Amino acid sequence: xxASLIVCDxxxxxxxxxxxxxxxxxxxxxxxxVPYVVPLFTLAKLSYIAPDLQHSVKITAYTDxxxxxxxxxxxxxxxxxxxxxxxGVDISFKHHIVFYKEGVHTFQLAIDDELxxxxxxTVCIAGETAGADAR
Numbered sequence: 770x771x772a773s774l775i776v777c778d779x780x781x782x783x784x785x786x787x788x789x790x791x792x793x794x795x796x797x798x799x800x801x802x803v804p805y806v807v808p809l810f811t812l813a814k815l816s817y818i819a820p821d822l823q824h825s826v827k828i829t830a831y832t833d834x835x836x837x838x839x840x841x842x843x844x845x846x847x848x849x850x851x852x853x854x855x856x857g858v859d860i861s862f863k864h865h866i867v868f869y870k871e872g873v874h875t876f877q878l879a880i881d882d883e884l885x886x887x888x889x890x891t892v893c894i895a896g897e898t899a900g901a902d903a904r
Contacts, residue, residue, distance in 0.1 A: 771816045772885040774828070774878045780810035782861050787849075789861055797891045804869040811841075811864065813878050813886075816857040820848040827879045828862055830890075833872035839864050868892050 779792030789812055798807065811828050818824065823845050830839040841862040848856040868874070871893050878886040 770818050770824075770880065770885075772878055772880060773814045774876060774886040774888045775812050776876055776888050776890055777810045777812070779808070780812065780861060780863075789859060795890060797893070798868075799893055799895045800868055801895050803871070803894060804867050806865055806867050809864045809866060810861060811876060811888075812859060812861045814857065814859050815846070815880065816855050818848055818856050818858065820856040823847045824880050825882065826860055828864075829877050829879070830864070830866055831875045831877065832870060833874065838868070838874070839866045 775791070776795055777792040778795050781790050782788075783790060791812060792810060795809070800807065813826060813828065815824070815826070824847070825843050826846050827843045828841045829837050831837050841864065844860060846858045846860055849858045850856050872891075874890045874892055876888040876890065877884055878888075
């Protein structure tokens with residue numbers, strides 16, 4: 770199995786098309802103060818999964834010192850691809866995360882309770898960190 774994870778400032782699942790529409794991908798987030806609530810959207814893509822098995826999927830966000838600050842519900846997924854495609858599934862989560870400190874926060878994708886992918890997100894307070902507000 771292969772997996773990837775992306776964090777965006779928004780997004781939605783389009784059930785009629787069976788696809789996702791993503792907002793801007795975020796690598797750095799500038800917030801005005803702490804604590805501050807930020808809505809985020811994560812998309813996990815699983816490929817090369819066993820076509821006849823189910824898997825549990827969960828995304829947890831951690832501070833730079835390893836404290837969990839957000840966790841999605843655990844969802845059970847299975848192959849959603851047609852027979853002529855690589856078996857896999859795309860799954861998304863909406864989060865409302867309370868960031869209470871600066872630093873590199875990490876989103877972790879666990880599949881069947883095993884860490885598969887990490888995604889770093891740098892959080893800074895606006896005006897306190899030099900440099901452009903790169904996403």
